[in-house]
Amino acid sequence: MTAHRLNRCRAALDRRQPDLRVLMDGVHKPHNLSAILRTCDAVGVFQAHAVVPRGNLAIHRHCAAGAGQWVETVLHDEVTAAVRSLQSEGVRVYAAHWSPRAVDFRDVDYTAPTAVLMGAELWGVSDAGAAAADGHISVPMAGLVESLNVSVAAAVILFEAQRQRQAAGFYDQVRLDPERYRRTLFEWLHP
């Protein structure tokens, strides 16, 4: 273990945002999963959640071994229970989902404990996910295509959260509790 590695791990943990989460509702293409986990790492998401379609566990394990090794990934069988469990921790869940109730993604306060729910590549956010969420958000589209790639939509929303949290000084103070900080540092240094 070099001092350089220790310093890099510490610098990342110093900026982790335990109250900014992502919940993937059936996202299953490996390149999208990896791209989303890379973005999570970059904006300081500590924990990502995924509702895993039957039989896709292997893909999730594979991606988690890449960029995802720096982002704790919690797997769920079913979306309603996943949303409820986040809500029970005081996290507001926003579904990235075009619907009559959707508000512009920039109008949400991401400094509050927030999870962003992303839908699957083809069928989008499930009805159960949309119903359980606290609100819906959309990224404006000025063209003819109906939706963005899911990893692109996740990044645009998460970097808006990053912008708001940076302005609020959230990256200048340690936000992980000391026990989780120590445990994660140990795991990262002794994989």
Next chain:
Amino acid sequence: MTAHRLNRCRAALDRRQPDLRVLMDGVHKPHNLSAILRTCDAVGVFQAHAVVPRGNLAIHRHCAAGAGQWVETVLHDEVTAAVRSLQSEGVRVYAAHWSPRAVDFRDVDYTAPTAVLMGAELWGVSDAGAAAADGHISVPMAGLVESLNVSVAAAVILFEAQRQRQAAGFYDQVRLDPERYRRTLFEWLHP
């Protein structure tokens, strides 16, 4: 041709931004090309440029037939000439590229005529592309992974441009010249 289709095409053309461009420097994975072209369409990029690695023309043609059918795509053999030709039109070219000269991507004025130069999946922006660009920009990374997926980085930058241009009222006025507007509307309605 239905009135609905005509209205949708007009609404998109009304918001096209002829002076916001993307230049892809060797980007070659089909899912990244498609994701970038979808984002271009969504933020109103009228024309995208690509320096095409030898033999990848077929991939570009394929993607251009998807989301790219709404975004004019200009192919180039070589990056320096591509950058120079944009600059000769008065466009400032910013390479999305970590380097000592890179500034935060949010510190650029995207209401000026701008092109964003994106690097290839593995090797990034070429030396020639980095040298020819007017400036370098980077998206901040708070974690351990060294780079974002290229379509993710492009989207984060382009939606910052969209934000600035929306605040400046650029989507509330027609910005294409009448001749290009008419020609493109004709092509979209009679593919």
